[in-house]
Amino acid sequence: DSGVTQTPKHLITATGQRVTLRCSPRSGDLSVYWYQQSLDQGLQFLIQYYNGEERAKGNILERFSAQQFPDLHSELNLSSLELGDSALYFCASSVGGAPNNEQFFGPGTRLTVL
């Protein structure tokens, strides 16, 4: 158990809908990262927050947004969902924002868009 929790574990929804994925980092970790893992793809970095502020942005679509709240939990909002958004979404956390701060991953949320 990494100490990072993600809810829900599974989500099935229809095209055009909007969903929110939630992540609670390990106690004491200030950084939260979101990744997407599609079929046959590696983990694609989406976005990073550090202590409530956006720190780095990756291949995140404009239909996607995220935020980190004062209690350091984070939410990833996916809107106008398309079939291609079906994927595993992982959240990770680390103490700081530098690469040698080991990232601890949650178990992921599997999103299925029908």
Next chain:
Amino acid sequence: DQQVKQNSPSLSVQEGRISILNCDYTNSMFDYFLWYKKYPAEGPTFLISISSIKDKNEDGRFTVFLNKSAKHLSLHIVPSQPGDSAVYFCAASARGSNYKLTFGKGTLLTVNP
């Protein structure tokens, strides 16, 4: 453009033998490299890392080698155990990119008893 490549989707080895997982990268700005292990239905777990100022880092049965001139790194597992069977991801980051990690597609390692 795949900046981190793991060209072998799968690898099968016998228990007790050496497992060698390979990773190539194209971005010369990468200066920190990590290996993660992932079991089914779980998130990736950090395994070992190496900074570009080193060419080797060892942690128990796991050793990572970095060849900067060839833009190549490898993970050696000796001796391999059935519990090592998992997907292994290579990842890299660059100081100028705010340290975001770029992952390869992973290699499925199967260690046969």
